[in-house]
Amino acid sequence: MSVAQAMDVGAASLDPEQFPSCSVCGDLAWIPVYEGPVRDGAFGNIRADAVVAECVGCGVQRLDESSCHDDAVYTDAAYRELLGESVDTNGFHAEHDPLQLERLNVVNPMTLRGKVIADIGCAAGSFLDFVSGLARSVIAVEPGKPYQGSLRQRGYHTYDFTSGALDDCQGSVEHAFSFQVIEHVAEPGAFLSQISDLLAPGGRLTISTPNRSDILMSLLPEDYPPFFYRSVHRWYFCADSLSRCGRAAGLIPVETRFVHRFGVANTLRWLRERRPGGRDPLPGLDDPALDSVWRDTLAREGTADTIYMTFEKPAN
Template sequence: MALPDRCPLCSAGRESQSVVTRHVYGDASVSRAFFHCAACDVRYQFPGLTPEEEARFYAAEFEGFMASRSGESGGWLKTEQHLVANEPTRMRRMKYLAPYLKQSVDILEVGCSSGFMLYPLAAAGHRCTGIEPSGVFSEFVRGRGIPVYQSVAELQRDVPDARFDLILHFFVLEHIADPGAFLMAQLAMLKPGGRIVFEIPNAADPLYSVYDIPAFERFYWSVAHPWYFSEPSLQFLLTRLGESSEVLRDQRYDLSNHMIWARDGRPGGMGRFAPELGADVEESYKQSLIRSGKCDTLVGIIKKDGGT
C-alpha cells in the first residue's frame, strides 16, 4: 500500500498521517486507502483517481455507481424519478437558501443533476444556471429551459462576465480533487455580498463514529470521494479563502435508516418505521445527533465581502 508523504490539505508530514480504512467502495484495483491527518482532521483518499480516470467516471459511470449505492428508489438512472425521489431533500435545503431569496437573484448550481433544486427557483422568478458534467442529466435540464454547462471552465469561456448572487452545490465538494481552487473559482463569479451555500458528508457520521457498523464502514468510504471533511477540517479549508464563512450541522438520514443498517447491514431504511416511531421521535433523534456533532451532514456558507 502506498503511503502519503504529507497531507494534501494542510501539508503536515507523514508523522501526522494514519490509515482510516483500506475498504474503498468501488475501487476495483484495491490499490487505494483512506488516511486521516491529525493536524487538520481531514480524511482523504490516497492515491486518488487520475484526471483521466475521473473524467471517464463522471462522464459515463457515475449514475450507475450511484444507483448501485442508493438502489432504484434514488432515481439515478431515470431523470423523472430522480425529481420525485429528491423532493424531500429539496425541501430540507430550502431553510438554508430562504434568507438569500427575498428578491429575484442570479443562481448557479454546480452539479445540478436532474435540476430538482432549480426548477422551483426558476418558477419563482430567479435566474438559474446549471453546471452538470453528466451525460444522463445535462440534456434533460437543458430541455426544460435552464442553461447548462459541462464545467465551470466552459461557463467562464462562453459567458466570461457571468456573475451570481448565489452559488450552490450539494455533495459536490467531496468529489473535487482541489477543493480550495474549486471554491476560489466560484468566489470569482460571485457578486459582492453574494453567498456560496453547499453541503458535504460529515466524517463524523453516526453510523461510523457512534455505532461503528462494519457493513457501513465498507459502504461509506467511496472511490468517488477524494475527501471526507469534519467540522475542524472544513473550517480550516474555509479560513484559507479569506472570506466570511460559517459551518452548520444537519442530519439527512433518520432513525429508521439507522435501525435497518444496524439490523440488516444495508441502506434503504429511510422512513421504514416512521409511522410507528412518530414524527416527534424521528425529529428528536435527528436534533440529538446535530447537537452532539455526530450528524451526517455539514453545510458551509461563504459570504463574499463587499455587500450587505
C-alpha cells in the first residue's frame, strides 16, 4: 500500500479496539501501512488478515490487537515452543550463549565494573552470565517461570516484572539492558517509564529491537513484510520512533548503533528465493571479509536488522 493509498484509507476507519490511543504519545490517529498475513512463530505459520498501522504522533507502528498474542504467553513454555526454541535453561544457553558477543560489542567501551546492573526480559540469563563477574549486583527480570529457579541459583535478584524490582531497587540501577523485549510488551511507554524509575540518576539503559528500516523492507516490499511483521511483536520501531519513546519516558538517547546479524548470502537468498535462508552460505560468496563489509555498510546506513539504542537518565 502506498502512502497516498494509506492516507485515503484514513485513520478514522481503524477500529479503536484494535488501535487504541498510542502507548508512547497518546495520539489517537493511526495510518495503516500494511494489510495481509503476518508470521506466527516459526516461518511458514501465519495469521491472516492482520493490519499494521503507524502512529501519526510519534511514528511507532503497531499490529492490530486481535492479531497479537496475549501477554500470558511469556509466563510459561508456550512462547519458546511457538518459536521452536528450548524451554529449559540448558537448551536456552546452548542456543543463546554464542549470540552474546554482539551484545558485549555494543556495551564496549562502557564498563560495568562495580555497577548495579539489570537485564529486563533476560530469559535464561545468557547475557548476565557474561557480565556478572564485573557487576556489583545483578537484577534479573524475567516473566518466564521455567528460567527463574536457575536465575536465583546463580545469585541474581530475580523478579517477574520490573514493577516487582521497583519495590526493592528503585533508583539504584546504574546500567539496565533490555534486548529484544520492547517489541513484545503491551505498553512500551509504561515499560520504559518503569525502567527509568529503576535507574539511578545518570544511569543508562541499552535497548535492542528489530529495525523496521531493515534493508529487506525496501528491497522486497511485497515479500519481506509478511515475515518481518509477526504475531509476537505488537510494536515496530525505527531509530526515530525508538528515541521518541525513550524521551517520552524521560530518557535521553545518547548512542545509536545498528547491527546486521547476517552475511550477504542471506539477503541474496531472499532476493532469489523470496524466503529466509538463515545463515546458509551461497557458493562463491562464503567469504567472511565480504560479509564484514556488508554488515558494516548496513550498520552505517541504518538499514541493518537490529537497532541498539542507549539512553541516559538525567542526573537530577
